[in-house]
Amino acid sequence: MTAPAGPRTRTTQVVPASRFHLARTLQSGQCFRWTVAAAVASGGTAHTVARGVVNGTVARVAQRGGRLIVTWEGPPGDAARLRRHLGADQPLEAIEGELARDPVLRRVLAQTSGIAIMRQDPWECLVSYVISAFNNIPKICRSVEALARRFGEPIYARGARETASVQAGRPAGAHRGAAVPVGWSFPSPERLAQASEAALRACILGYRAPYVRVLARHVADGDVDLGAVPRLDFDDARAALLALPGVGEKVVECVLLFGFGRREAFPVDVWVQRAVERWYLGGRARTPRAIREWARERWGPLAGYAQQHLFAGVRTQDRLDGTS
DNA sequence: ACCCAGGTGAGGG
């Protein structure tokens, strides 16, 4: 089934860190530009095939036999960079060993082991999570995809050439024989800053359209330098991002965690709040802020990982219990 | 026809 590796092969292999689980990572709700499909190998054992737009190209990734088999649909990318993007470089065995000292997490980990915290592009992550407010995951994915399709750069299959008509603006379309993009990169702050509010609303953003527009303008103008955030300490980074429109207490933690790799971040959404109240606080209600502080005190630099497992765990449980 | 969905920001106590 594996295509022979020719001299110009577009397939490569990546060895993930021990315990890394591709499907669980991509389906744990942290990213919006990956789709996962189950596939069946010739031997009959199920494995995962995923497709995502990353770093200006499109990657198809299958996890089999402890390896990640990467096929570039767009221009060949950097395998090490993809590995880092997926979080497949993180010491999950040590992290989960530490978390499993907590009896609640030990039980949850049976269902969630192998989830890595990804290292997504900070700008794309920021916009995605601003869109996530009072929204649902399928619609967030559609919005991000629409933004990329409308304002991003087309990505062509390896070997395909851009035509003059494509460079001029919208792709001319297949009926004229122009190359069809395999995907679109996420648009830059400059590009989104100049988009009209109506055009943004057309991307299913609803009332979030002005947030995205003003957010893009602030970043494009350098009011907040995303490139400098990694050098700030946690509280300063948090304060800098919180100043942006549409970025509140929950979104800022998501961006720090999934975009900047700050694993002490602990986003408290309705699901995590439910999990903590149900499993740790005897059902007593607490404010999101109180839960966040409690979690950081309890798990410190692994708070973000604890959050990810609690989120996946409580959603799995409610899915199994729920009638719908 | 309603009701809900991974919050945020504005306004008043």
Added chain:
DNA sequence: CCCTCACCTGGG
């Protein structure tokens, strides 16, 4: 500070 409420829009 804490609390309350409206909010685009698509899918149950």
